[in-house]
Amino acid sequence: MDWVQVVVLAVLQGFTEFLPISSSxxxxxxxxxxxxxxxxxxxxxxxxxxxxxxxxxxxxxxxSRMCRDWLHSIATGRRVGDSVWVWYLVVxxxxxxLCGLVLSAIGTVxxxxxxxxxxxxxxxxxxxxWSDRRNRGARGEADISWRDVLIIGAAQAxxxxxxxxxxxxxxxxxxxxGLKRETAARFSFLLSIPVVALAGLxxxxxxxxxQTPVAWDAMFAGSIISFVCAYATxxxxxxxxxxxxxxxxxxxxxxxxxxxLGFVV
Numbered sequence: 001m002d003w004v005q006v007v008v009l010a011v012l013q014g015f016t017e018f019l020p021i022s023s024s025x026x027x028x029x030x031x032x033x034x035x036x037x038x039x040x041x042x043x044x045x046x047x048x049x050x051x052x053x054x055x056x057x058x059x060x061x062x063x064s065r066m067c068r069d070w071l072h073s074i075a076t077g078r079r080v081g082d083s084v085w086v087w088y089l090v091v092x093x094x095x096x097x098l099c100g101l102v103l104s105a106i107g108t109v110x111x112x113x114x115x116x117x118x119x120x121x122x123x124x125x126x127x128x129x130w131s132d133r134r135n136r137g138a139r140g141e142a143d144i145s146w147r148d149v150l151i152i153g154a155a156q157a158x159x160x161x162x163x164x165x166x167x168x169x170x171x172x173x174x175x176x177x178g179l180k181r182e183t184a185a186r187f188s189f190l191l192s193i194p195v196v197a198l199a200g201l202x203x204x205x206x207x208x209x210x211q212t213p214v215a216w217d218a219m220f221a222g223s224i225i226s227f228v229c230a231y232a233t234x235x236x237x238x239x240x241x242x243x244x245x246x247x248x249x250x251x252x253x254x255x256x257x258x259x260x261l262g263f264v265v
Contacts, residue, residue, distance in 0.1 A: 001043065001218060005036050010222040013047040014229025017196070018055070018189060019237060020128060020168030020249050025121045025256055028114060028162070032263055046219040048200035050226030055189055055196070057227075058234045062190070085190075088144070092153035093194040099157040100198075118260035120163030125253035128168055131175040132246040139178045144187065148177050156191060163260075166192065168253075171246070181241045189234055 012030065016023035030036070056063065066085045073083035155173035159166035167188050174184025 001037065001039055001215070003218075003221075005039065006043070006218045006222055007225060009039055009043070010047050010050070010225035011229050013222075014051060014054070014226035015233050017051040017226075017230055018167050018192065018233045020165050020171050020246065021253055021256070022117075022121050022124075022163050022165035022168065024162035025117050025165075025253075025260060028117055029256070029260060029263075032114075042215075042219060043222055045200055045203045046222040047226040048196055048203065050223040051230040052193065052196045052200060053223075054227045054230035055193055055234060058231055059190060063193075088146075088149045089191060089194055091146075092149045092156065092191050093198075095153045095157040096160065096195055097198065099160055103160055114260055115264045116161070117163035118257045118264060120161050121165075121253050121260060122257035124158075124164050124168055124172065125250050125257065128172045128175075128246055128253070129250040131172045132181075132250070135175040135181070136178060137180040137242075140180055140183050141186065144179070144183070148174070148179070151177060152187065152191070156195070163257075165253075166195065168249075175246075181246070182238055185238055185241050189238075 008030070009027075012026050013023060016026050062082075066082045069081035069083040070086040073080040152170050152173045155169050156166060158164050158169050167185075170188040170191060171181075171184045174187055175181065179187070
């Protein structure tokens with residue numbers, strides 16, 4: 001893997017991980033266009049670490065407050081401040097974790113075809129457009145309920161289908177439930193923390209068991225680049241989503257899906 005591939009893939013991962021445009025669709029399309037070799041599991045772990053650090057750093061104050069309140073609630077046996085948000089993230093992660101275990105047992109090769117990714121990219125783009133169009137944006141973070149958490153968590157499990165987009169499907173569910181765009185996006189980003197951490201851990205274990213040589217300089221560079229790109233994506237997306245809406249991402253996904261279909265046929 002040369003340095004051009006390192007930089008491009010790290011930038012791609014950093015930008016697409018938290019935008020509703022499907023990182024898997026991009027990561028299958030790019031190698032088709034440029035005929036690059038597989039980057040390997042170790043590099044995937046590195047860029048996942050970068051994106052995970054980005055969301056942890058960006059929401060560090062929120063996460064610190066949540067964890068402090070959660071520990072206090074455990075000690076006192078009652079709800080304290082934002083303590084419930086830790087349980088929201090845990091419960092919201094259960095569906096995707098269970099579905100991930102099932103899919104890993106039965107195999108996911110059939111889901112990773114270009115036709116499936118193209119179809120999912122287009123279908124969930126239309127679903128995002130529908131939920132954004134009907135959304136009235138009346139509910140903020142204080143209005144999130146356990147029902148919302150369970151529905152958004154269940155929707156997140158659909159992201160195991162390549163082309164769906166984890167960010168896209170969770171934001172879609174949040175909008176359909178009446179959450180404000182920024183609230184739906186913030187909850188989606190926070191919900192990514194345990195998911196990205198678990199995915200990175202599984203990839204790290206698989207990479208470790210394979211005992212393949214690791215290019216540490218490429219791994220380090222990939223982590224830093226994906227961190228910077230992911231941090232910038234979170235920052236600007238949250239600032240712009242209320243003003244520009246999600247329609248530009250819908251159009252982009254539709255075009256991407258059509259391009260992928262072009263490779264299939």
